[in-house]
Amino acid sequence: MSEKDANPSAKDANPTANESLVGGDLLSRWEQLRGREGTVVGLTAIFVALFPWLFARAPVISDFLQGYQSLATLILIWGIFAIGFDLLLGYTGLLSFGHAAFWGGAAYAAGIVAKNVSGDPIVMVLSGTLFAILFAWVLGFLSLRRGGIYFSILTLAFAQMMYFMAASPLAFLTNGENGLTGVDVGSLFGVLHLEADIPSVGGMLLGTWLYAFVGIFFVAAVAVAYRILNSPYGMVFRAIRENEQRAEFVGLNVWRYKLMAFIISGAFAGIAGSLFTIHGAYVPLQSLFWTESGDIVVMTVLGGAGSMFGPVLGVGLYLYIENIVSTIQVLTIPFTDIVLIQDFGYYWHLLLGIVFVAVVWVVPDGLWGIIGRVRTFVSEKVGGEQ
Amino acid sequence: MTPLLETENLVKEFGGLVATDDVNLTVEEDERVSIIGPNGAGKSTLINLITRRLDPTSGDIRFKGESIVNLEPHEVVQRGVSKSFQTASIFPDLTVRENAEIAALAAERGAFGFEFLKHRDSLTDVHDVARNTLDSVGLLDRANTVATDLPYGDKRRLEIGIALASEPDLLLMDEPTAGMSPEETKSTVELIEQVKRDHGLTFVLVEHDMEIVFSISDRIVVLSRGGIIAEGTPDEIRGNEDVQEAYLGGVEI
Numbered sequence: 001m002s003e004k005d006a007n008p009s010a011k012d013a014n015p016t017a018n019e020s021l022v023g024g025d026l027l028s029r030w031e032q033l034r035g036r037e038g039t040v041v042g043l044t045a046i047f048v049a050l051f052p053w054l055f056a057r058a059p060v061i062s063d064f065l066q067g068y069q070s071l072a073t074l075i076l077i078w079g080i081f082a083i084g085f086d087l088l089l090g091y092t093g094l095l096s097f098g099h100a101a102f103w104g105g106a107a108y109a110a111g112i113v114a115k116n117v118s119g120d121p122i123v124m125v126l127s128g129t130l131f132a133i134l135f136a137w138v139l140g141f142l143s144l145r146r147g148g149i150y151f152s153i154l155t156l157a158f159a160q161m162m163y164f165m166a167a168s169p170l171a172f173l174t175n176g177e178n179g180l181t182g183v184d185v186g187s188l189f190g191v192l193h194l195e196a197d198i199p200s201v202g203g204m205l206l207g208t209w210l211y212a213f214v215g216i217f218f219v220a221a222v223a224v225a226y227r228i229l230n231s232p233y234g235m236v237f238r239a240i241r242e243n244e245q246r247a248e249f250v251g252l253n254v255w256r257y258k259l260m261a262f263i264i265s266g267a268f269a270g271i272a273g274s275l276f277t278i279h280g281a282y283v284p285l286q287s288l289f290w291t292e293s294g295d296i297v298v299m300t301v302l303g304g305a306g307s308m309f310g311p312v313l314g315v316g317l318y319l320y321i322e323n324i325v326s327t328i329q330v331l332t333i334p335f336t337d338i339v340l341i342q343d344f345g346y347y348w349h350l351l352l353g354i355v356f357v358a359v360v361w362v363v364p365d366g367l368w369g370i371i372g373r374v375r376t377f378v379s380e381k382v383g384g385e386q
Numbered sequence: 387m388t389p390l391l392e393t394e395n396l397v398k399e400f401g402g403l404v405a406t407d408d409v410n411l412t413v414e415e416d417e418r419v420s421i422i423g424p425n426g427a428g429k430s431t432l433i434n435l436i437t438r439r440l441d442p443t444s445g446d447i448r449f450k451g452e453s454i455v456n457l458e459p460h461e462v463v464q465r466g467v468s469k470s471f472q473t474a475s476i477f478p479d480l481t482v483r484e485n486a487e488i489a490a491l492a493a494e495r496g497a498f499g500f501e502f503l504k505h506r507d508s509l510t511d512v513h514d515v516a517r518n519t520l521d522s523v524g525l526l527d528r529a530n531t532v533a534t535d536l537p538y539g540d541k542r543r544l545e546i547g548i549a550l551a552s553e554p555d556l557l558l559m560d561e562p563t564a565g566m567s568p569e570e571t572k573s574t575v576e577l578i579e580q581v582k583r584d585h586g587l588t589f590v591l592v593e594h595d596m597e598i599v600f601s602i603s604d605r606i607v608v609l610s611r612g613g614i615i616a617e618g619t620p621d622e623i624r625g626n627e628d629v630q631e632a633y634l635g636g637v638e639i
Contacts, residue, residue, distance in 0.1 A: 037505075224503070232491055232509065233502040235480070239488045242477040249437065249475075250552050251463030251492035260502065 027382050037226060040308075044222045048076070048215040053205045066324050069207040070279075074323075075316050076211075076218040077275045078299065082311035083225045084268020085296050090306030091234065092261040093241030094144075097293050098155030101139060101162045102266040104288030106132040106273030108166065111180040111283040112173055119186035121194060121213060125274040132270020133263055140262035144255065147244075156290060163288040180283035188213060194278065214275050221268060226308060228264065237261055269296075302356055304366025313367045321352050388451040390415045390556055390588055391436070391467075396445035398431055398612075405431040406442070407612035413556065413590060418582060420591045420599040423609035424632065429592045430472070432609070433558050436590075437469045438462045449556070460497050468554030472561045474541035476548065478534035482525055483516060485533050485544055489551035490515035515551055522584060523547040523577060539570035543577065550581065557589040563598065571595065578602060600624070608632070 033039045055067035081103055088094050110128035117123070143154040166174040174180055187193045194210040197203045206212050228234055236257050239247045248254045277283050286292065295318070303314020326348035331341040341347070363369040391413040398406035405428045413419050421429050434440040436447055438459045447455050454462050463469075477485050490512045495501070506512075520526040523543045528536065533544060542562065549557055562578065563571040575598050581587055582602070593599050599606060599620075606623045608616040610632040616623060623629055 227505065228502050230506055231502050231504050232495065232499065232506055232512075235484055235488060235491070235506060238480060239477050239484075242479050243475060246471075246475045246477065246548070247488065248459050249439075249463060249469055249471075250489040250548060251460050251468075251497055252488070253458075253460050253497040256498045264502070 027379055037223070037230070040226050041219060041223045045219050048218055049205055051076075052207045052211055056207065057204065066327075069211065071319060071323050072207070073211045073214050073279055074276075075312075075319050076214050077272050077279060078296075078315040078319060079312040080218055080221045080275070081269050081272035081296055082300050082303070082315045083221055083308070084265040084272070086300050086305055086307075086311045087225060087228065087237070087268070088261050088265035089297070089300055090304075090311070091229065091241060092237040092258065094258065094261065095152045095297070096143075096155045096262070096265070097152045097290070097297070098139065098143070098157075098159030099265070099269050099296055100288050100290060100292035101155075101159035102132040102136055102269035103273040103276070103292060103296070104166070104283070105135050105162060106270035107277045107283045107287045108174055108180060110274035110277040111183045114183050114185060114277070115180070119184045120190075121185060121188050121278050124185070124278055125217070125271060128274030128277065129267055129270035132273065133267045136263045136266025136270075137259070140259045140266070144258050144262060156293065159288070159293055160290055163285070163290070166288050167285060174283075174285070177285055179285050180277075183277060183281045183283065185278050185281050210279065214279070217271055217275060221271065222308075225268070229308065233257070233260070298352075298356060302359055302366060304368030307366070307368040307372075310366045310368025317355070317367065318352065321348055321355070325351060387414075388448075389413060390417075390450060391590075392448040392451075393432075393436070394446040394448070396432075396435060396447065397443045398428075398435055398440060399443045404612050406435060408445075409609075409612070409614055411607060411614065413588060415555075415588055416586060418589055418591070418602060418604045420593055420603040420606045421609060422593065422596070422599055422606060426611075427609040428612040429609055430560060431612075433469065433560050433590070433592055436462075436558060437467065460492070463492065463552055463554075464497050466553075466555035467558065468549045468552040468556070469558040470546045470549035470560065470562060472564055474538070474545045476533045476541055476544050478532075480533055481529065482520065482531050482533055482536070482544060483529040486516035486519050486547055486551045487512055489548045490519070490553075493551065493553040515553065519547050519551040522581065523550065539566060539573065542566065542570070542574065546574075546577065546581075550585070550587075555588065557587050559589060559591045559593075561592055561594060563593065563595055571598070575602070 052069055052072040054061055055065055055072050056062050056069045085096070085099055088096055106128035109131035110124040113127040114124050139155065139158050143151055143158065146154060167176055185194060188209060192209045194213060195208060197208055198206055198212060202212070206215065236247070236252060239252070240254055240257060244254055273287070276287070299314040299318045300311040301314070302317060303312065304310025326345040328345045329343065330339055331344035332339055359366060365372070389412040391411070393409055393411045396406055396409045396411075397404065407428070409432060411432070421432065423429055431440065435442050438454065438457055442455060446453055449462070449465055449467055454465060457465070477488065480488070491509070494511045494515060495509070517526065520529055523546060525540060525543055525547060528540065533541065536544060546559070546562060549559075559578070563574050566574060579602065582589070591599070591602065603620055605617065606620055607614055608623065608629050615632055616626050616629050618626070
């Protein structure tokens with residue numbers, strides 16, 4: 001809430017057209033634009049539009065990356081999950097080890113609705129998200145009674161109870177160990193088949209309607225999360241993270257704000273979980289298992305907890321290693337036939353662990369922290385010339 | 387007229403130890419009261435009971451005539467009792483401005499709201515309160531500094547600023563000059579006197595520095611072993627033999 005943010009119109013009214021476009025000016029203009037909501041949402045939309053093409057279809061670069069369409073979709077889905085999770089972990093300072101309950105719970109809710117009520121993708125997302133919100137309300141109410149490690153363990157315990165329930169007592173609904181198979185996802189607005197490719201340029205960029213559908217939710221998730229961070233809530237969340245007792249003693253109902261943080265992050269997990277069901281037309285029992293809760297923690301911390309886009313970066317790297325690096329059979333020195341490691345892909349967990357440890361040691365604020373440092377470095381270099 | 391703050395037969399026991407022993411304290415509106423007493427006399431316990439950080443063993447606390455013993459700490463603040471902490475209890479990674487805005491938000495918009503999709507730039511009332519508060523504690527020119535980067539004296543000023551931005555009717559100050567250099571102490575005393583002038587605030591001060599206590603207070607309450615042993619104007623307390631005995635072991639003040 002600096003002065004410059006408070007007065008955007010004053011700057012708009014004075015576009016100094018004759019300004020010389022040296023680096024410093026460009027940079028300071030960029031710094032002005034960077035924080036604005038429109039810029040953030042616009043850049044996110046551009047990223048979403050270009051990402052699958054760069055990742056899966058562009059010449060050279062996609063050959064190098066070995067990406068594919070379906071993984072691009074999956075990265076955005078987990079990205080939504082991570083953005084919401086970071087509101088809780090990075091901004092409010094609450095470590096939940098039970099978010100699989102909302103991710104997997106919403107995935108099942110969307111799948112069960114599709115099987116029994118309607119396979120309309122919008123209905124699926126709405127019902128999955130609604131389930132996650134209500135469930136987060138209940139679990140938050142019970143878990144937030146305790147702070148610190150006890151809170152984390154309580155969330156873990158509740159989520160594992162969910163896993164157990166889905167595995168057998170509720171197997172008539174969830175199909176137990178086999179996961180929820182045969183989810184029949186309907187067409188969007190009754191006409192667009194999500195698995196079909198988008199015609200012409202849209203198809204070249206985005207690929208499938210499914211990606212476009214997920215992409216819209218991703219952009220919306222970024223817009224909403226960014227707005228939350230710039231609302232009174234964003235400030236209150238960080239205040240709770242910094243000094244919970246003081247927040248209570250300035251007259252804020254800390255408990256209710258924490259519950260809201262929990263519910264909001266549950267809602268993001270719910271949207272993501274529902275999209276996951278639409279994406280796979282299947283809900284694995286695994287989606288409720290505690291390792292999913294662990295994955296989202298690792299992704300968020302890897303990318304940079306307490307930053308808006310860091311967690312998405314963490315998701316990208318994690319899923320990339322899990323899905324693409326893990327398929328590399330023989331690691332050779334590039335452009336030669338010299339074999340470094342046989343069965344390289346087999347060690348992907350180890351590689352991920354090494355990357356994670358290295359990031360946490362070297363840059364505790366995650367991959368996004370590296371970008372932040374580069375930016376500071378560049379602006380000092382360029383700004384210094386003025 | 388009902389006193390602003392009133393405690394009635396207030397008792398706090400920790401195990402077998404009586405930290406607050408049947409205290410009947412009244413604070414009238416527009417009064418500046420200091421609580422003094424030797425270490426372990428129960429001064430901080432009394433403050434913590436009033437702010438609801440601790441539950442009393444028995445007795446009642448009334449603010450503006452209404453009992454507050456069943457309220458949560460944030461509800462007590464919402465009623466108009468604010469506290470500045472003995473140590474600088476600030477939000478270290480937030481800017482100075484945001485530190486004040488957090489308190490102003492609670493004062494202007496209540497303990498909780500659903501405005502999570504409202505941009506904070508539109509909260510002009512909150513900005514105004516925060517700006518005025520920072521101005522009166524002399525930190526407006528440091529508004530964009532991250533709080534943890536402030537020197538210690540300024541952190542304590544910010545601490546008082548946060549308490550003031552809650553727009554209290556009663557301000558409780560727990561040793562505002564503890565750990566300060568003589569210069570910082572001097573400027574804090576000036577700040578308190580200025581706040582007293584500008585805001586016409588009622589406050590209760592817990593303080594070790596007798597010079598400050600005697601120059602600032604309308605009335606002094608002396609605690610010893612949890613109970614009130616004397617109260618009166620600075621002049622009355624200065625000449626009170628009980629106080630000298632309990633507090634200074636008979637040495638002249």
